[in-house]
Amino acid sequence: MKKAVVLLSGGVDSTTCLAIAKSEGFAAHALSFDYAQRHRAELEAAARAAKTLGAVEHLVLALPLGTIGGSALTAAIAVPKDVAPEAMQARIPVTYVPARNTIFLSFALAWAEVLGAADIFIGVNALDYSGYPDCRPEFIRAYEAMANLALRESVEGRIEIRIHTPLITMTKAQIIKRGLELGVDFAMTHSCYDPDKLGRACGHCDSCILRKKGFAEAGVADPTVYSPAPNLETPDR
């Protein structure tokens, strides 16, 4: 089996992406990051997804993104609540983490080189998303071009790196339907940026809103247990 590195946050998109990589016949090496994110509860979801969907292994790397800050997910900035989906892309929200996908893909690239893998899967989506720059197709293509000049293989010519983005043109509803076809149990996934102390989703952040909208549009019951007492603090900008 060909090896692939699969970036796995434990949300709807990356979990479906892992299921797709498996369905395409790859031996999936799942990679998650503990980066001081407010929603570290997602790492438990990622571990469950890796195990349930049959990843070969699941590596969790600690990254000092909290030291760099600059995001509501890694610094003392309020997570915006109750923003309408159509308003999310008007301005990149404060939940954007500077260069996050660039950093995540760079570790995936390093690990791929050590594993001898040519394939990297990332569950970015440029339709039902928050307008993050590093989820756009043009970013991914530029990253792939760079990656093919970055490695030992770029010089010695053995491997061509391919960044797979099977979800990039799908709606959240389509992603959910595809995941269900592949046997994903979405009850085990975590999307919320601002969970309560028990790890339950707030239901009001951009990520919860996009998740709810996706299940509604797919005509499927959302299995998420939402917090009865979410943090609805007013965003500070």
Add this chain to the structure above:
Amino acid sequence: MKKAVVLLSGGVDSTTCLAIAKSEGFAAHALSFDYAQRHRAELEAAARAAKTLGAVEHLVLALPLGTIGGSALTAAIAVPKDVAPEAMQARIPVTYVPARNTIFLSFALAWAEVLGAADIFIGVNALDYSGYPDCRPEFIRAYEAMANLALRESVEGRIEIRIHTPLITMTKAQIIKRGLELGVDFAMTHSCYDPDKLGRACGHCDSCILRKKGFAEAGVADPTVYSPAPNLETPDR
């Protein structure tokens, strides 16, 4: 003053690169990494260089490259000794760290975005070097193109990221001369991949050999204190 992020390992090249950034009028924010490198002694050299050359601040980030491995600098692989400079580029040596510059530049990019800096300096050199793929001009240009699609500014259009490589076409001797012109004290720099327990250079690894060659060609005394008892273990491949 315009801000720049300057990648600083504490060796001849990155220290000279910091002096150049300063000489061009940038407020230099120096960035180093503790990545389980065999030669962590370089971090003390980096701290000395940042202080002496007037960096605004010096950030050291811990990265889990030891977990990924795949290099003589981060794993239990012997560092090659006494390789002739002209032989170093015949095959990429085992001291190559998978995707290292991709990862380092990605953290520099994240920090630049938070600082509001458009300029990143990296002391890569594609003449007197070990043939690492991620030191080549074509890699740097591809990285820069990707970086300009990766950030908030890529969408909102405020900043164009520039990756400065002032040393890329210089010989080691030219770099040393330029550093001396700018007041760099090379006694405080560290190049060796495999220092002894007291942090003294081995004098036999690729990095020591290129350093010695550079000082010799520049006609300048090498101020390095070499170990009287270097590790000359035979490389395992």
